Amino acid sequence: MSELLLGIDAGNTVVKAVLFDRGGHVQSKASRDGRSSQPEPGQVERDIAELWRNTAEVVAQCLAQAKARGGDIGAIGISGHGNGLYLLDRENRPLLGIQSLDTRAADLARELAANAAARQIYARSLQKPWPAQTATLLAWVKRNRPDLYRSIGTAFLCKDVLAFMLTGQRVTDFSDMSGCGLMRLPERRYDADLLAAYGLDDAMAFLPPPVASDQIAGRISAEAAEVTGLAAGTPVAAGFFDIIASALGAGAAMPGQAAIVAGSWGINQIILEQPLIDERIFHAATWRPDRYVAVESSATSAVNLEWFAREIMGGHDGPIFARCNELVASVALQPDLPFFHPFLYGSATTADARGAFLGLAGWHGKAHMLHALYEGVVFEHRRHIDRLRAAGGSFDQATLSGGGSCSEVWCQMFADGIGVPVTVAECEETGALGAAIAAGVAGGEFESLEAGVAAMVRAKKSYAPRSVDRRLGLARYKLYLDLAEMLPRHWAAYRAEVM
Secondary structure: OEEEEEEEOOOOOOEEEEEEEOOOOOOEEEEEEEEEEEEOOOOEOHHHHHHHHHHHOOOOOEEEOOOOOOOOOEEEHHHHHHOOOOEEEOOEEEEEOOOOOOOOOOHHHHHHHHOOOOHHHHHHOOOOOOOOHHHHHHHHHHHHOOOEEEOOOEEEHHHHHHHHHOOOOOEEEEEHHHHOOOOOOOOOEOOHHHHHHHHHHHHHHOOEEEEEEEEEEOOHHHHHHHHEOOOOEEEEEOOOEEHHHHHHOOOOOOOEEEEEEEEOOOEEEEOOOOOOOOOOOOEOOOOOOOEEEEEEEOOOOHHHHHHHHHOOOOOOOOHHHHHHHOOOOOOOOOOOOEEEOOOOOOOOOOOOOOOEEOOOOOOOOOHHHHEEEEEEEHHHHHHHHHHHHOOOOOEEEEEEEEEHHHHHHHHHHHHHHHHEEEEEOOOHHHHEEEEEEEEHOOOOOOHHHHHHHHHOOOOOEEEEOOOOHHHHHHHHHHHHHHHHHHHHHHHHHHHHOOO
């Protein structure tokens, strides 16, 4: 086994390559922003060829920074954003890349959810249709772009298209395909009746074979070796839906653990041995037949701080975020503090939610507003977690990753808010690390993903819930929820009156 493992993590905007040693220590990393296009309102697409060029460039940069040769890398793993839709034509050429920020299929998702198919869909996939879901988008393409639909050779996910570019193999994994509505759960297989419920009776031929995340999907081709510097023949693991990769990279691998991501999206997931059968809860399969994740998520997390830093604090760099943390730490919990609803980019519960500062008074300043923002993000994560708990999910510890985990004051607020110890991993690139762990298994370094987590993941710090004023904290959370339920009705009525 060579000394190094490479993890590639492809999000909706940034693609990263991180080189690890077998102990999980970062040897080098590189990243590159991609460009999105909006052909029409609500549509968010990317050029698959550009995504591949960016990936090849960051891999080459990563090798150069570490002064490593392709032969020094034992195996490669990939994680990528879930859902969206990535299509190849029948000659395996890039056809269309739709990102998971896309809303073109919103009307179709509502239509599917309102008819008899919705119950069939949940019963078979443990998911409901939503606009950027792969199954819904594929159905939209069939209905609205029939000529393109007839050209499809393969329909899969972001990390799958990169695996194809690296190896020439059309493969997916169970975590990604089960997370996008195209796989029957808990059986973990494609299902003709499920496809028919979406109107995709003829789509089975488009779907690539699924393999376990830590199994070899293919090997680096000569063409990919030439543009990346990797060695031809190096094994590539099938990889993960990025939320699963991040959970493993943060150290959450066992039932009864929760993995929280405070990033652009707020991801809240509990690892289970059996899925929760509850129509309110989204599920995905993980790395083995007796592991599932129940997920609650929305774009209501640290992305709100990015907005505040840019628009109010006048910057978007490390010193600005450090100043934000200092200001929040200077505020003591008091009854008259303002509230913040973190719905600048929408809400999981209602399309009519809007971001808002509430309860501001003349004696409040930026520190109080930032405290409200941090608290509001924690409250919204807690609302998601409460839904998971109400459906029967339970956990006694949680990992926290994403940009929010870089803030000690925020980490402590998470521990206080959800009431369990919260651990932050030493490695901040948890998605790439999770992918590299899968690579270690595929390459023969580890006998299992759990063994890889034990070898490569280390905790940086753990935060225990404090004995703060819980009565006041609960009262503030209750008022937050009441306002979050009430205000969207008024926004909806206002828009109906003026539009």
